[in-house]
Amino acid sequence: MQYTQGSMGRVFVIKFEHGDNLIEQLQLILNKEQITTGTLLMIGALKKSKMVVGPEECVVPPVVIPYIFEDGREIAAIGTIFPDENGNPVFHIHSSVGRQNDSIVGCLRDDTEVYLIVEAVIIEFLNIDAKKVFEEKYDLNMLKIDN
Numbered sequence: 001m002q003y004t005q006g007s008m009g010r011v012f013v014i015k016f017e018h019g020d021n022l023i024e025q026l027q028l029i030l031n032k033e034q035i036t037t038g039t040l041l042m043i044g045a046l047k048k049s050k051m052v053v054g055p056e057e058c059v060v061p062p063v064v065i066p067y068i069f070e071d072g073r074e075i076a077a078i079g080t081i082f083p084d085e086n087g088n089p090v091f092h093i094h095s096s097v098g099r100q101n102d103s104i105v106g107c108l109r110d111d112t113e114v115y116l117i118v119e120a121v122i123i124e125f126l127n128i129d130a131k132k133v134f135e136e137k138y139d140l141n142m143l144k145i146d147n
Contacts, residue, residue: 002145009038009124016118022046023112029122030089035081037089037125042077044118046097049073053106061139067106072115073097077108081122082143083131090132090141 014029016022029035048070055062077095084090093108132141 002147004129004145004147006037006125006128009126010035011124012120012122014120014122016044016114016120018114018116020114020118021112022049022114022118023108023110026091026120027089030081030091035089035122035124036083036087037128037130038081038123039125040077040079040081040091040093040120040122042075042079042093042095042118042120044075045072045115046075046118047072047113047115049097049112050109051095051097051104051106052109053104060137067104068111069097069099069104071099073099075118080143082128084141085131085133092132 012029012033016025051067052064053067054065056065057063075095075097077093079091079093081089081091094105095108096103096105129147130143130145133144135142
């Protein structure tokens with residue numbers, strides 16, 4: 001286990017609008033506001049998205065299961081934001097998306113389009129000595145805490 005302690009910085013409230021590419025717009029905000037470390041919460045609806053919904057088997061490195069929907073779904077999500085090795089903000093969002101009795105949980109990826117609205121809150125963290133580092137063994141960017 002690794003851990004570190006910091007404090008809260010700025011708080012952002014964001015309205016992603018109908019037709020927005022959620023992933024692109026989120027990255028624009030992080031870059032513009034220079035938010036490199038924090039957490040985010042989101043609720044609303046997505047028209048479509050590409051997600052990863054788990055590994056095919058529990059092996060290292062994982063072989064992911066892709067999931068694509070284009071039928072409009074409600075979303076509740078939480079994510080983290082940490083800088084990469086070059087100091088650029090990288091986010092990792094897990095969400096539950098659902099429509100009627102069909103729901104799925106996974107990691108949001110590319111081609112994520114907002115349906116009507118997604119409301120988001122970003123809470124910035126200060127004095128956190130952590131970053132995302134590529135770990136070849138896992139073939140993933142993993143959180144590394146330096147202390």
